[in-house]
Amino acid sequence: MRQAWIDASAGIAGDMLLAALLDAGADLEAVRAAVAAVIPDEVRLTPHQVTRAGLRATHVRVESTDHHPHRTWAEIRDLIDRATLPERVRADALAVFERLARAEARVHGVSVEDVHFHEVGAWDSIADVVGVCAALHDLGVRELSAGPVAVGSGRVRTAHGELPVPVPAVAELAAGRRILAGGEGELATPTGMALVTALARECPELPPMRLEATGVGAGGRDVPGRPNVVRVLLGTGRQQMEESILLEANIDDLDPRVWPSVLAALLEAGAADAWLVPILMKKGRPAHTLCALAATSRADPVRTAIFRLTTTLGVRERAVRKTALERGWAHVDVLGARLPIKVGYREGVIVQATPEFEDAARLAVQEDLPVRAVLDAALAAARTARLAPGEPVPSHLEDTCSPH
Structure with missing residues (x-):
């Protein structure tokens, strides 16, 4: 980060x-x-x-x-x-x-x-x-x-x-x-x-x-x-324990076609994550709970974006603590291309190693293959490169938020 x-x-x-x-x-x-x-x-x-x-x-x-x-x-x-x-x-x-x-x-x-x-x-x-x-x-x-x-x-x-x-x-x-x-x-x-x-x-x-x-x-x-x-x-750098704010709003009158752009905009506004939960409101009306998780310092811009982009009249908030793995990026060769692998680690040991989905999807289209086949090939290449849970963190890991 x-x-x-x-x-x-x-x-x-x-x-x-x-x-x-x-x-x-x-x-x-x-x-x-x-x-x-x-x-x-x-x-x-x-x-x-x-x-x-x-x-x-x-x-x-x-x-x-x-x-x-x-x-x-x-x-x-x-x-x-x-x-x-x-x-x-x-x-x-x-x-x-x-x-x-x-x-x-x-x-x-x-x-x-x-x-x-x-x-x-x-x-x-x-x-x-x-x-x-x-x-x-x-x-x-x-x-x-x-x-x-x-x-x-x-x-x-x-x-x-x-x-x-x-x-x-x-x-x-x-x-x-x-x-x-x-x-x-x-x-x-x-x-x-x-x-x-x-x-x-x-x-x-x-x-x-x-x-x-x-x-x-x-x-x-x-x-x-x-x-x-x-x-x-x-x-x-990244601290393992982060003070965050969870912002929520129940919304039953927003055109559902708008939701993808709202979630994308909240992430761009600084939310660490944003998602929808289907709910049933009073009088049996179907609705969604909009949820956004943000670092304390990012709560104001995310809150402002929620009010600007949705029809809600209020936002609930509560403080939460998020434990995050340290992370970085490594690259592996798959079908002649270099694919990024997101590596999460703790105390010098890899806990998670996951191929970046969008890059794998682009390569799948390029090679006319199922996305699943490319993801499996990327995981196999990662294991060969010792980018797997339980392995030590490699010295060449890139400390960056972006694989590119």
């Missing part, structure tokens, strides 16, 4: 996190395309190298190309809903903005639908939020976590006058999370805090991972003696 950990010990802002993800290897054009899908021709993203307290970092300049109106949460939600985006990017962005809107609504005493993003700036916050969600998707991050967030200290001038730090919206968003002052001034913005709390589980210490890359994103100011940066550590 590819995972990323956010070091926000010097603060957090949306553009800083976006810069860190680009610095870690996210594709700039993929990010630009996602932002343009939501607000075409409204902003320009320009990364460049800077130094902060003597350390190299990437800074992203988010520039307006036109005059922008202040938008409500309802208007931003409609823009994201109508945009052509990967489902996971859409679900993540909606979850972040919904969290931000609820915090602003509570602070200002208005309804969520009437929240105007004038203080955080609608166009630049859209670029930051959608850009970060697109960067995470491009990097293939399946598990995002974050350490304590530095929020700053003192007072700051805003459109509402002089306010204490952390400003009310940041304090509302940070409820239940570990924070620290970390320095003078405003170090955490509402957009940055919304991204962290909506998408990342709290993990005070760096989780175990095989480190692949480090990204450093710079804030706008160069503070002497304190690097004004957000770091992202990107790697692979």
Whole structure:
């Protein structure tokens, strides 16, 4: 599983996190395309190298190309809903903005639908939020976590006058999370805090991972003696015991032809698994229970996707613990082709070794053979290669979520 950990010990802002993800290897054009899908021709993203307290970092300049109106949460939600985006990017962005809107609504005493993003700036916050969600998707991050967030200290001038730090919206968003002052001034913005709390589980210490890359994103100011940066550590790894959320909804009025696309969209939104259970509801009506299992940090986007894609008015949730085998991929030669074998192992010993079905099915069509024959041949080749239960884990196993 590819995972990323956010070091926000010097603060957090949306553009800083976006810069860190680009610095870690996210594709700039993929990010630009996602932002343009939501607000075409409204902003320009320009990364460049800077130094902060003597350390190299990437800074992203988010520039307006036109005059922008202040938008409500309802208007931003409609823009994201109508945009052509990967489902996971859409679900993540909606979850972040919904969290931000609820915090602003509570602070200002208005309804969520009437929240105007004038203080955080609608166009630049859209670029930051959608850009970060697109960067995470491009990097293939399946598990995002974050350490304590530095929020700053003192007072700051805003459109509402002089306010204490952390400003009310940041304090509302940070409820239940570990924070620290970390320095003078405003170090955490509402957009940055919304991204962290909506998408990342709290993990005070760096989780175990095989480190692949480090990204450093710079804030706008160069503070002497304190690097004004957000770091992202990107790697692979899997903890055996995972805290997860099981989301369920009973639905009796959805066109059954839609269900395959709903399940696929929930997986793309970040669910570890999604399935249907046939049930009989009141008055003898046939129905389904929609179930989705997600890591705690992915619950918000998956929940948002359920409400957006189905007719349900409510979602039941309960915490569960999932014990997962460590896993990786190996390849075997079958009928002149290389087929991936998914290997699950524990304490250095293989527990499961299974051919990837879709690859086997494609090879079966190509060779005009039954799929079962190709699967049997792949299992035989795996056993010959000592990829079988009880065998030691081979050193060439690939630590990746994808066989390709």
